[in-house]
Amino acid sequence: MKFIAEIDVMPHKELLDPQGKTVLNNLDHLDLSGVTDVRIGRHVTMILDAASEDAARSTVETACQKLLANPIVEMYHYTLVQQ
Amino acid sequence: MKFIAEIDVMPHKELLDPQGKTVLNNLDHLDLSGVTDVRIGRHVTMILDAASEDAARSTVETACQKLLANPIVEMYHYTLVQQ
Numbered sequence: 001m002k003f004i005a006e007i008d009v010m011p012h013k014e015l016l017d018p019q020g021k022t023v024l025n026n027l028d029h030l031d032l033s034g035v036t037d038v039r040i041g042r043h044v045t046m047i048l049d050a051a052s053e054d055a056a057r058s059t060v061e062t063a064c065q066k067l068l069a070n071p072i073v074e075m076y077h078y079t080l081v082q083q
Numbered sequence: 084m085k086f087i088a089e090i091d092v093m094p095h096k097e098l099l100d101p102q103g104k105t106v107l108n109n110l111d112h113l114d115l116s117g118v119t120d121v122r123i124g125r126h127v128t129m130i131l132d133a134a135s136e137d138a139a140r141s142t143v144e145t146a147c148q149k150l151l152a153n154p155i156v157e158m159y160h161y162t163l164v165q166q
Contacts, residue, residue, distance in 0.1 A: 041125070044121060047120040059118065063115055
């Protein structure tokens with residue numbers, strides 16, 4: 001079975017996010033008012049074959065914990081959809 | 084009204100994605116089989132105040148087109164939810 005995982009890896013809420021802060025400041029130059037917060041992380045689209053949804057979820061979890069996210073400064077969440 | 088926009092900025096499908104390719108290759112070292120493709124982009128969470136959903140959507144569109152995404156090599160899509 002083929003699955004698509006859409007994974008977001010974001011900086012922890014407690015941490016400063018200098019990249020997001022820079023974007024927030026620069027929105028003023030575009031005359032865009034009303035934006036109160038911007039946070040920037042990574043988005044990962046992963047396509048995988050697995051025998052079951054549980055197997056696919058296990059693969060995605062391991063990839064997130066060991067390769068995609070740094071748990072000290074980042075959190076991740078994902079959706080998994082069978083194609 | 085307060086809105087939250089969840090924006091994904093991804094490399095165009097036609098383009099090579101060296102960062103995704105590197106992750107794909109390294110998944111082998113974690114004994115994770117079955118992953119056939121990985122593409123990596125940015126995820127942006129934007130919190131904004133706007134008078135209406137249309138106004139909020141206009142702000143997010145402008146921010147994406149002028150600041151967050153490079154239309155030559157990237158595409159974007161987003162969801163907008165009123166809080």
